[in-house]
Amino acid sequence: MPNIVATRIDNRLIHGQVATQWAGVVGANLLLVANDAVAKDQFRQGLMNMAAPAYAQTRYFDIDKTIKVIDKASPAQKIFLILETPQDALRLVEGGVPIKVLNIGNMHMHEGKRQVATSVAVDDDDVATFKKLQDLGVTLEIQRTPNTAKEDVSKLFS
Known part of the structure; x- marks a missing residue:
């Protein structure tokens, strides 16, 4: 079972509020954006990587890939699903x-x-x-x- 510490709908995805407030409060070390369009958009990913906190990794998966791989996550990965x-x-x-x-x-x-x-x-x-x-x-x-x-x-x- 994946260690999902929080799941949030935020149509801005990773931005200042998510990076500076939510990620720390929920104890995330992995910010996983699950969205079909963003998974293909390197530009948006780059912008979100700039906003992400230094202590957390980021991943951008489409919905189907998220479903397929999330159970393979290490228990040490504290996943904030955005x-x-x-x-x-x-x-x-x-x-x-x-x-x-x-x-x-x-x-x-x-x-x-x-x-x-x-x-x-x-x-x-x-x-x-x-x-x-x-x-x-x-x-x-x-x-x-x-x-x-x-x-x-x-x-x-x-």
Whole structure:
């Protein structure tokens, strides 16, 4: 079983807040971005590597590769799994990745989405995906930073 210390949706993926606050608080030494587009985008990976903390390694895998290899991770790897969308999370869970708690961070507002929490905007597909994740036993949490209060997840479904 992989040592996943945290799983977070943050559409900015690895950036200052993730690197300076979340990674240290959860005790991660490996930041694993699981996303099909980013796995192919060397430029974005380079930018995220610049933001990543020096004490942690980074990996950029597509969803299928993550499902295939995460069980091979060493127990010494304390994995912070960083995702762009709830749909990525659902694919991982359905593929057998043991995500127990999903921290929902930044999901930016854009056309077709509605703001439901301080930094979370969703559309109907996101809401349906979150419901499926809950049905699969995943606990959902909305929290911007480790030092801010968790917001009410029922807002996701309103």
